[in-house]
Amino acid sequence: MTITAAPQAPPERGIRYFAAQQTPWSWVTLGIGILALVVLFAGTVAILNAYGWTQVCPPDAPQGTCAPTDPLTEGLLSPELGALAWAVIGIGAVAGLLALLRARIVPNKQAKEAAIAGAVIGIQAAVLAGVLLWFRSAGVELFARNFLNIRLLGDFFPRFVNGAKNTLILSFLGGGLGMILGLFLALFSMSKRPVVRAPARIYINFFRGTPLIWQLSFAGLGVVTAMKLDFFSGIDGPYRVAVAVLALNLAAYSAEVYRAGIQSLERGQMEAARSLGLSYLQAMRFVVVPQAIRRVIPPLTNEFVILIKDTSLVVVLGLAFSQKELLGVGREIYSSTFNATAWLGSAAGYLIITLPMIRLVTYLERKLRSGLTSVVG
Amino acid sequence: MSEAIVRLESINKWFGKLHVLRNVNLEIFPREVLVLIGPSGSGKSTLLRTINMLEEPTEGRVFFEGQELTDIHTNLNAARTRMGMVFQSFNLFPHRTVTGNITLALEKVLGLKGEEAQQRALEQLKHVGLADKAGAWPSQLSGGQQQRVAIARALAMHPVVMLFDEVTSALDPELVNEVLLVMQRLAAEGMTMVVVTHEMGFAREVGTRLIFMDQGVILEEGPPREVFANPRQERTKSFLSQIL
Ligand SMILES: Nc1ncnc2c1ncn2[C@@H]1O[C@H](COP(=O)(O)OP(=O)(O)OP(=O)(O)O)[C@@H](O)[C@H]1O
Numbered sequence: 001m002t003i004t005a006a007p008q009a010p011p012e013r014g015i016r017y018f019a020a021q022q023t024p025w026s027w028v029t030l031g032i033g034i035l036a037l038v039v040l041f042a043g044t045v046a047i048l049n050a051y052g053w054t055q056v057c058p059p060d061a062p063q064g065t066c067a068p069t070d071p072l073t074e075g076l077l078s079p080e081l082g083a084l085a086w087a088v089i090g091i092g093a094v095a096g097l098l099a100l101l102r103a104r105i106v107p108n109k110q111a112k113e114a115a116i117a118g119a120v121i122g123i124q125a126a127v128l129a130g131v132l133l134w135f136r137s138a139g140v141e142l143f144a145r146n147f148l149n150i151r152l153l154g155d156f157f158p159r160f161v162n163g164a165k166n167t168l169i170l171s172f173l174g175g176g177l178g179m180i181l182g183l184f185l186a187l188f189s190m191s192k193r194p195v196v197r198a199p200a201r202i203y204i205n206f207f208r209g210t211p212l213i214w215q216l217s218f219a220g221l222g223v224v225t226a227m228k229l230d231f232f233s234g235i236d237g238p239y240r241v242a243v244a245v246l247a248l249n250l251a252a253y254s255a256e257v258y259r260a261g262i263q264s265l266e267r268g269q270m271e272a273a274r275s276l277g278l279s280y281l282q283a284m285r286f287v288v289v290p291q292a293i294r295r296v297i298p299p300l301t302n303e304f305v306i307l308i309k310d311t312s313l314v315v316v317l318g319l320a321f322s323q324k325e326l327l328g329v330g331r332e333i334y335s336s337t338f339n340a341t342a343w344l345g346s347a348a349g350y351l352i353i354t355l356p357m358i359r360l361v362t363y364l365e366r367k368l369r370s371g372l373t374s375v376v377g
Numbered sequence: 378m379s380e381a382i383v384r385l386e387s388i389n390k391w392f393g394k395l396h397v398l399r400n401v402n403l404e405i406f407p408r409e410v411l412v413l414i415g416p417s418g419s420g421k422s423t424l425l426r427t428i429n430m431l432e433e434p435t436e437g438r439v440f441f442e443g444q445e446l447t448d449i450h451t452n453l454n455a456a457r458t459r460m461g462m463v464f465q466s467f468n469l470f471p472h473r474t475v476t477g478n479i480t481l482a483l484e485k486v487l488g489l490k491g492e493e494a495q496q497r498a499l500e501q502l503k504h505v506g507l508a509d510k511a512g513a514w515p516s517q518l519s520g521g522q523q524q525r526v527a528i529a530r531a532l533a534m535h536p537v538v539m540l541f542d543e544v545t546s547a548l549d550p551e552l553v554n555e556v557l558l559v560m561q562r563l564a565a566e567g568m569t570m571v572v573v574t575h576e577m578g579f580a581r582e583v584g585t586r587l588i589f590m591d592q593g594v595i596l597e598e599g600p601p602r603e604v605f606a607n608p609r610q611e612r613t614k615s616f617l618s619q620i621l
Pocket residue numbers: 392395397415416417418419420421422423424
C-alpha cells in the first residue's frame with residue numbers, strides 16, 4: 001500500500017458556503033435585524049423629505065414667525081416619525097429575542113454568526129430609534145434652526161470651497177517644505193559630533209515641546225509686528241508666516257520620523273557602503289536614505305494628516321478674507337449669520353480631505369508590511 | 378619575503394571598559410590566505426574590521442600599502458576601495474538590483490561610466506557564476522547566491538586584499554559549499570585574503586597561515602596543517618578538540 005497525499009485546493013469558505021449553512025431561523029433573525037435598520041433610515045429620510053428640509057422665508061416676515069428650518073422641525077416632531085421610531089424598537093427587539101431563544105439550538109457556527117449579526121444590527125437600530133425619540137422630546141426647534149440649516153451650506157458653498165483650497169495650500173506648502181527641512185534636521189541630529197547634534201536637538205525639542213498655536217501667535221506678533229521683514233509684511237504677510245511656521249513645526253516632527261526610519265536599518269548597510277569606499281554622505285544618500293524613505297512613508301503621511309487638521313490653528317493670525325482656510329471660513333460665516341451650521345460645513349470639508357489620506361496610510365502600511373521588494377520592484 | 382600589504386602595530390581596542398584587542402601585531406603578505414580562528418567573542422571580527430578601519434583602534438597604528446590609515450590625513454575612502462570586505466549577513470542593498478549593488482561604488486567612487494560599470498559588474502557576476510541573476514533583486518536570491526553577489530560586489534573594485542568575516546555562518550548547510558568554492562578559486566588565482574571562519578576544512582585546505590585568537594590575543598600562529606596536527610598551546614588544543 002502506498003500513502004499518497006496529493007495537494008488539494010482548500011475547501012470553499014466564501015459567501016456561498018456561508019449561505020448554505022444557514023437554517024430558516026438564522027435567516028429570519030438576520031433578515032429582521034437588517035429590516036429594522038433599513039426601516040429606520042429609509043423611513044426617517046422619507047418622512048423628513050415629505051415635510052421638506054428648508055423653506056424660503058419672505059423678506060417681510062415678522063421677526064420670529066418664520067425660520068428656514070420650520071419644515072424640518074415639523075417633520076422631526078411629526079407623529080409619523082414617532083410611530084416609526086417605536087416600530088423600529090419593536091422590530092429590533094424581535095431580532096434580539098429570536099437570537100436569544102434559538103441561540104442554543106443552531107446547528108453550526110455560520111448559522112450562529114448570522115443570528116448574532118441579526119440581533120446586533122436590530123439592537124443597534126432600536127438604540128438609534130430611542131435616541132431619535134429622546135431628541136424629539138428636547139428642544140428640536142432651536143437645535144434645527146441653529147445647527148441644521150442646510151440652505152446656509154448651499155448659500156456659502158463657494159466660500160467653503162475656497163476655504164478647502166487654502167487648507168490644501170497651507171498643508172502641501174507647509175508639509176512639503178517641512179519634510180525637506182526635517183530630513184536635514186534628522187541627519188544633523190544623528191551626527192556623532194555634539195556641536196552638530198546639539199542645535200538640531202534643541203530645535204526639535206523646542207518645536208515639539210511648545211504648542212503650535214503659541215508658535216503661530218508668537219511668529220505673527222514677533223515677525224510681522226516687531227521685525228518688519230518685508231516678505232512677512234503686507235497683505236500676504238500672515239499667510240506666509242502661516243506657511244513658514246507650519247513648515248518649521250512639521251520639520252521637527254518629521255525629523256523624528258526620519259531618525260526612527262534611518263535607525264531601523266541594520267548597521268550592516270552603512271558598513272557595507274563604507275567598506276566599498278563610499279563617503280559617509282554618499283552612503284547616506286545612495287544607500288541609507290533611499291531605504292529609510294520607504295519605511296517612513298506611512299508615519300510621514302500620518303504626520304501630514306495631523307498637519308492638515310492643525311492648519312486650522314492659523315486662525316490666530318487673522319488672515320485676509322480670501323485667504324481663510326476651512327475653520328476660518330466656518331467661523332466667519334458663524335459670526336455673520338449667528339448660525340452654527342457653518343461649523344458642520346468646516347467639519348465636512350476636513351473629512352473630505354482627511355479620510356482618503358487615512359485610507360492611504362492604512363494601504364501603505366499593509367503594502368510595506370508585505371516586504372521591501374514589493375515596493376521597490 | 379616581499380613587503381607586507383597590511384601591517385598592524387601594537388593594536389589595542391577597548392569597547393567601554395572591555396579590552397577586546399590586546400597589543401596585537403600582525404603583518405599580511407601578498408598572496409597569503411590568512412585564516413583567523415578562535416572562540417566567540419575573542420575579537421576576530423574586531424581585528425578584521427580594524428584592517429579597513431571600520432573599527433578605529435584605541436591605540437596603535439594600521440598600515441596599508443605603506444600608508445598609515447590611523448593618520449588623520451589619510452583618505453580612508455580611497456584606501457577602502459582597494460580592500461574588499463564580505464560580511465556574515467551579506468549586507469546587499471535591498472533597494473538595488475544585483476547589478477545595481479555592484480555598479481554603485483564603481484560609478485560613485487571610481488567614477489566609471491554607466492556602460493563601463495555594467496560591463497565590469499557582469500564580468501564579476503560571471504566569475505561567481507551568477508550572470509543570469511544580473512537583473513534580479515537581492516530578496517529573490519538564496520543566501521548562497523546573495524553571498525556570492527556580495528563577493529562579486531567587493532571584487533569589482535579590483536581590491537588587493539579581501540576580508541571575509543564568517544561569510545558562511547548564516548547559510549543553510551547545503552549552500553555553504555558554493556560560497557567556499559568561489560573563495561577557494563579566488564585563493565588559487567593569487568588573491569590576498571584574510572578569512573575569519575569556523576570551516577576547519579577550508580582553513581586546512583586553502584589557508585596558508587593560521588592564527589588562533591583568544592581574549593584579544595594572538596595565541597598561536599603557523600601553517601594550518603601544523604597547528605591542527607600539534608597545537609602548542611593548551612587553549613588551542615581544547616578549542617580544536619571541541620570544534621573538530
Ligand atoms: N560595537 C561594539 N560595542 C561594544 N562591544 C562590542 C562591539 N563589537 C564587539 N563587541 C564586543 O567585543 C568582543 C569581541 O567581539 P568580536 O565581534 O570581535 O568577537 P568575534 O571573535 O568576532 O566573535 P564571534 O565568533 O562571535 O563573531 C565581544 O565581547 C563583543 O561583545
